[in-house]
Amino acid sequence: MAKVIEQTDEPEMVEKMVKDHLNRGIVRKGHPFKNFVLSTANGTEVESRMVVLRGKENTPFILTAFTDIRSGKIEHIKNTPEVSCLFWHPSSKLQVRMSARAKIFTNDKRSREAWEKTTAFGKTAYNTIDIPGAVLSRSQWEEAELRDEMDDRFFAVLDFCVCEMDVLQLSRQGHIRAQFTYSDSGELSTSAFVIP
Numbered sequence: 001m002a003k004v005i006e007q008t009d010e011p012e013m014v015e016k017m018v019k020d021h022l023n024r025g026i027v028r029k030g031h032p033f034k035n036f037v038l039s040t041a042n043g044t045e046v047e048s049r050m051v052v053l054r055g056k057e058n059t060p061f062i063l064t065a066f067t068d069i070r071s072g073k074i075e076h077i078k079n080t081p082e083v084s085c086l087f088w089h090p091s092s093k094l095q096v097r098m099s100a101r102a103k104i105f106t107n108d109k110r111s112r113e114a115w116e117k118t119t120a121f122g123k124t125a126y127n128t129i130d131i132p133g134a135v136l137s138r139s140q141w142e143e144a145e146l147r148d149e150m151d152d153r154f155f156a157v158l159d160f161c162v163c164e165m166d167v168l169q170l171s172r173q174g175h176i177r178a179q180f181t182y183s184d185s186g187e188l189s190t191s192a193f194v195i196p
């Protein structure tokens with residue numbers, strides 16, 4: 001796939017193109033921006049894991065993911081809402097890094113609306129009897145046992161309100177790097193090219 005950013009693009013154009021790519025990640029099967037690395041911190045501990053990009057708003061700039069409220073990342077986010085989101089597009093050689101503040105929605109209107117749109121298969125991920133990460137007693141792999149009544153009690157929506165974004169495109173014609181900051185209300189506040 002071709003380069004996403006051209007030498008002639010202005011920073012605002014770069015920002016727009018990254019947001020367009022994130023949209024494609026949500027709707028196109030197999031798009032590299034479908035998944036991203038979510039890093040959380042808890043005191044001296046930092047952990048990264050893949051999550052699926054479920055939604056995006058432009059202004060305020062917000063990314064959305066789903067999770068099980070009992071998963072380890074929730075404790076991290078409750079203690080330290082500042083997170084990092086990392087995307088990588090291999091064929092375009094495009095890295096996008098974001099610093100964001102996470103918000104958790106569970107057992108509320110927002111999580112219920114998202115739950116209604118989740119497929120039956122997707123719903124099983126949030127309905128295991130044992131909590132995510134629970135150690136199995138047998139030495140052989142066992143399928144996770146599901147609750148009889150599948151509901152949204154453990155389902156959570158995570159919103160990541162982007163504070164800063166760093167975009168790097170590697171290219172033989174010269175690497176291009178741009179940085180963006182966003183106001184508390186999520187509007188683009190500064191944009192500039194920086195030395196890669």
Ligand SMILES: Cc1cc2nc3c(=O)[nH]c(=O)nc-3n(C[C@H](O)[C@H](O)[C@H](O)COP(=O)(O)O)c2cc1C
Pocket residue numbers: 035047049050051052053065066067068071072073074132133
């Ligand atoms: C491609 C991929 C996509 C994933 N998507 C999600 C997701 O959307 N939400 C989620 O909670 N876990 C997702 N996971 C599992 C997480 O990476 C992680 O193993 C799990 O959430 C437990 O993490 P935690 O203990 O840090 O909370 C995904 C894993 C992979 C490999």
